[in-house]
């Protein structure tokens with residue numbers, strides 16, 4: 008497409024008029040994933056609330072060094088590379104998620120729990136049936152109360168991620184801070200190891216970011232950590248149900264509110280993580296409204312601003328991200344309109360969130376601070392601020 012205009016023989020390009028070659032991109036007639044395009048089944052009556060269930064996280068069965076997964080990756084000619092110190096790893100090599108053994112999957116659960124998010128390129132063989140099988144290995148698949156599911160029958164436990172020329176983003180809808188979320192935390196047993204595959208991606212743009220709850224907890228002073236450990240928060244799906252009410256006047260399940268601890272401990276890693284998100288948390292319990300609003304604002308802002316504890320993934324067709332919704336918040340970017348982007352998420356549920364107290368009681372060991380543990384492994388004193396932080400000795404004296 009040419010954006011040039013002719014002016015007295017000189018060619019001028021209007022930089023503001025450039026929309027690339029993708030304007031008008033839609034799925035087209037021969038789109039290979041047309042049976043997986045979004046569909047909004049409507050109901051006369053909502054389903055009953057989700058039942059409680061017991062679960063033992065697969066990460067408990069992992070080898071602490073992830074030796075089985077490492078061996079499989081090595082055999083496939085690849086390597087596991089960290090994308091930063093705090094969060095995100097990519098598994099390179101010709102490894103196929105659908106071919107992993109149970110032991111390799113257990114190691115993967117641990118890797119995802121430690122790193123927050125793990126990426127695999129080119130997973131074209133992981134069709135939606137295999138993606139669901141992999142998800143079910145980690146926990147019962149969540150059925151979303153209001154988001155679109157694939158057109159094909161029998162996929163009610165899949166969420167469709169989709170945008171095209173008709174999904175012009177509303178610049179007034181959400182701020183960057185508000186876009187960071189953890190999935191469906193309003194549930195009594197919110198998800199753990201979650202799997203998103205994108206089949207169709209823009210040439211550039213519409214990246215996704217993951218921000219670490221472990222690192223955020225670690226960045227706070229000891230007294231503030233203790234304060235947050237004493238708190239719980241309301242997670243609500245009423246806002247999302249209202250936002251979808253035009254399309255779905257009767258949600259597939261009625262909205263609900265659930266109270267979870269603000270500091271959550273991952274059952275396998277034992278690390279403490281900040282477990283609030285701007286998508287679903289409406290207020291802290293038992294503190295004055297202004298204190299709740301300001302504390303939550305600080306935590307939401309921190310998730311969006313801690314660039315050293317955030318990783319960013321630039322998608323290609325067939326990429327898969329596995330993230331642990333217990334210990335990271337994530338946010339898509341919406342900068343690639345009007346490109347076609349299409350993916351599917353399966354969302355295995357996990358345990359009822361564990362507070363520090365309940366973790367220590369249940370597991371008989373102390374919950375840990377991620378950064379302190381990192382320093383301990385390095386044989387160094389932890390970098391906490393209780394000695395005055397970076398204030399020089401002479402100033403303190």
Ligand SMILES: O=C(O)CCC(=O)C(=O)O
Nearest residue numbers: 168190203214215339352
């Ligand atoms: O579109 C994306 O990159 C992420 C969407 C999302 O929030 C999710 O799949 O949970």
Ligand SMILES: [Fe+2]
Nearest residue numbers: 188189190337
């Ligand atoms: Fe999400």
